[in-house]
Amino acid sequence: MGYVTTRDGVEIFYKDWGPRDAPVIVFHHGWPLSADDWDAQMLFFLDHGYRVVAHDRRGHGRSSQVWDGHDMDHYADDVAAVVDHLGVQGAAHVGHSTGGGEVIRYIVRHGQERVSKAALISAVPPLMVQTPNNPDGLPRSVFDDLQAQLKANRAQFYHDLPSGPFYGYNRPGANASEGTILNWWRQGMMGCAKAHLDGIVAFSQTDFTDDLKRITIPVLVMHGDDDQIVPYANSGPRSAKLLQNGTLKTYAGLPHGMPTTDADTINADLLAFLRS
Template identity: 70%
Template sequence: MGYVTTDDGVEIYYKDWGPKDAPVIFFHHGWPLSADDWDAQLMFFVGEGFRVIASDRRGHGRSQQVWDGHDMDHYADDTAAVVKHLGVQGATHVGHSTGGGVVVRYITRHPEDKVAAGVLISAVPPLMVKTADNPDGIDKSVFDDFQKNTAENRSQFFHDVPAGPFYNYDQDGVEASDPVIDNWWRQGMMGGAKAHTDGIAAFSQTDFREEMKGIEIPMLVLHGEHDQVVPFEISGKKSAEILPNATLISYPGFPHGMPTTEAATINKDLLAFLRR
């Protein structure tokens, strides 16, 4: 565990576990969380002989709470700083939710790193917000409400999201876990309100469609069919159609936060992809 300073002077926190000569997996977390959200994957893949790396995005978790740079370009450049510092070029990059957008932007913005493969889990690409040429997207008012609630009463909102749609705990027959909800809240409240508010625009309004067409490396797309936060039909399904070399696995009933609640299944399918 340590810190690296980016070219624009931001301290980025990272975890680096496992043998230095082992195959590397770099994990990118979702909004508004931290590298801790990958606990179930970090422990599993270390046990399988991999070197695992996960960083907190700027303004999130233990990284510096700067007021600017909360966009996909800066997120990708911050990743490049960690990769360069640790010398882990050629890794497999795995992103959940917003982190999936970071994976796409890192691959396309930093071609000097010959990434081995990418994995998008419940990820925001290709484009979430509804526009004239993306008519089945989500109305911008939804994300405006997200920003309003984050800015005005973040503590309450960061309870309501995991207690409701993030893990499908608001659905009939789904038993809520208070510790899982509390851990989501803990991670969110570690970060900065400015980063979280700006990050909503980054994950909802960034258009990845054109750049995804040029990603030729193997890409695994994992998505829950009952994802209430990033709906499968507008995200995972479309990403698999756009990416030239994609493998899609969808899961009936799985929620947005499936790396936590469905870790056994996600880890198994990710391991199979890595050992293909």
């Protein structure tokens, strides 16, 4: 574990576990969490001979709580700072939710020759918000409401979201894990409220359509069809179609947080993709 300082003076926290000569996977977390959200994946891939890296996005987790730079370009540049510092060119990059957008922007902004393969899990691309060119997106009012809840009572909001739609715990018969809910809350509350407020704009209003079209490396798009945070129809299938070498894997009934709720399934499919 350590820190790297970006060109604009932000300290980015990262974890780097595993043999130096092993194949590398870089994990990109979702909003408003941290590298800790990848525990189930990092431990699994360590056991399968990989070197695993994950960082806390600026303003999240243990990274600097700066008030600015909370946009996809800065996020991508911060990833490049970590990759360059560790010398892990040619790694596979795996992103969940907002982290999926971060992966796409990193590949396009810093060169896909730096990446071997990529996987997008419950990811925000191509574009979440409704626009004239994206009529099936979510209305702007949905994201305005998220910001309003964050401003009103961030602590309660960060308990309600994982207790309900994030992990599908609001579905009939769901077996909610209080530990999982509290771990989500813990990670969220570690971060900066201003970063999280701006991050809602970043993940909802960034249009990745042209980025996706430019990528030629193999990309696995993994999405649950009961995702209540990033609705399936306007995300996973569209991203896979826009990618030149994309493969869509749909998970019936799985929620947005499926890397946690269904880690065994997600890990096995990721491993098969990375070994293929």
